[in-house]
Amino acid sequence: MPSAPLPRSFYARPTVEVARDLLGKILVHGRTAGRIIETEAYLGSQDEASHAFRGPTPRNRVMFGPPGHAYVYFIYGMYECMNVVTETDGTAGAVLIRALEPLRGIETMRRRRPHAKREQDLTSGPGKLTIALGITRRQNGADLTRGPLTIPPPDHPLQFEIESTPRIGIRRCADWPLRFLLRYP
């Protein structure tokens, strides 16, 4: 009996708390799944690096909506990145899923990313993991508390530490330590 998806109350909290607590949880899409090992927090009106900084637009509107939904956007003409919407309805906030440890459906992932050499390279970046799990803009706005795209906790508790560093690939607020990594003891 697999674990139930995290409830909406998990996401209806400050973005940094959610970003740290997502480490170790399982991202499931269809028959593929991976353990979340790297996240980044993107705040709302105070965070110049956030898509939500200049207010709602057609692209970022789900960041302003209810928590526990997916915000998937297209970047660099090629890639899609998946976020989890946080905070209460009406307040922008999201956590970018930056890396996973492949757990299930690894053959499917290999088929989708035939150039990945090592197994961990299948999902070792925000653009890679969406390809490996088959996540696209069609999942933008998807409810993470039910449906094919969910985030259950692990079946067995896991011992790990959390490392925090500056976020990657941004220019504004480049020194804020809002990137979180799962480190095994």
Add this chain to the structure above:
DNA sequence: CAATAGATCATCT
């Protein structure tokens, strides 16, 4: 090893 160029397009200026 590290550094960099090219791919390619939605969004914003």
Add this chain to the structure above:
DNA sequence: GATGATCTATTGC
């Protein structure tokens, strides 16, 4: 017209 919450292959030490 430029930029970007990226990835990969290639070039250069």
